[in-house]
Amino acid sequence: MSKLNKQDRKRARQREKKSFRQAMEKELREHKSSFIVFYTLRLLVIVIFVRQLFNGGYESAFYCALAYLLLYVPSWIQVKFHIELPPALEITVLCFIYAAEVLGEVNAFYVVVPHWDTMLHTLNGFLAAAVGFAMVVLLNDDERLTF
Numbered sequence: 001m002s003k004l005n006k007q008d009r010k011r012a013r014q015r016e017k018k019s020f021r022q023a024m025e026k027e028l029r030e031h032k033s034s035f036i037v038f039y040t041l042r043l044l045v046i047v048i049f050v051r052q053l054f055n056g057g058y059e060s061a062f063y064c065a066l067a068y069l070l071l072y073v074p075s076w077i078q079v080k081f082h083i084e085l086p087p088a089l090e091i092t093v094l095c096f097i098y099a100a101e102v103l104g105e106v107n108a109f110y111v112v113v114p115h116w117d118t119m120l121h122t123l124n125g126f127l128a129a130a131v132g133f134a135m136v137v138l139l140n141d142d143e144r145l146t147f
Contacts, residue, residue, distance in 0.1 A: 034087040034094070041098045042071055048102055060106040067101035083138050089130055096120070096127055 049064035074090045077083070085093075100120055103109045109116045 031087045031090070034090045037091045037094055038071060038075070041094055042068065044098070045071065045102055048106060052106065057106075063101050063105045067097060070097045070101065073097075085138075086134055089134050092127060092130070096123060099123075 045064050045068045049061055049068070052058070052061040052064060071094060074085055074093050078085055099109075104116060104120065
C-alpha cells in the first residue's frame with residue numbers, strides 16, 4: 001500500500017512538472033515581452049550569484065538564490081490558479097523583485113543610492129494597488145465567480 005502511494009505521488013509530481021513546463025511554453029508564445037524580461041533578469045541573477053560565490057559573499061549569494069526563486073512566483077501563480085496576469089503587471093513585479101533583492105541587497109543600493117528604500121516602498125504601494133485592481137478584473141472575467 002505504501003509503495004503504491006509513493007508511485008502515485010511520483011506520477012502526480014511528474015504531471016505537475018509537465019503541466020508547468022507546458023504553461024511556461026504557452027506563456028512564451030502569448031507574452032514574449034514578459035518572458036524576455038523574465039529570462040534576462042534570471043540570467044543576471046545567475047551571473048551575480050556566481051560572482052558572489054567567487055568573491056566569498058555567501059549572504060549575497062543567498063539573496064540571489066532567493067531572488068531566483070521569487071522570479072518564478074508570478075508564473076507559478078498563473079499556472080496554479082489558472083489566471084492570466086497582465087504582461088505589464090508581471091513585468092513590474094519581476095523588476096520590483098530584482099530591484100529589491102539583487103540591486104538593493106546584493107549591490108547595496110539601499111546604502112549607495114539615496115532614497116532607494118523610499119522609492120521601492122512607494123513603488124510597492126502602487127504595485128499592491130495594481131495587483132488588487134487586476135484581481136478584481138480577473139475575478140469579474142471568470143464566469144464561475146460573481147464578484
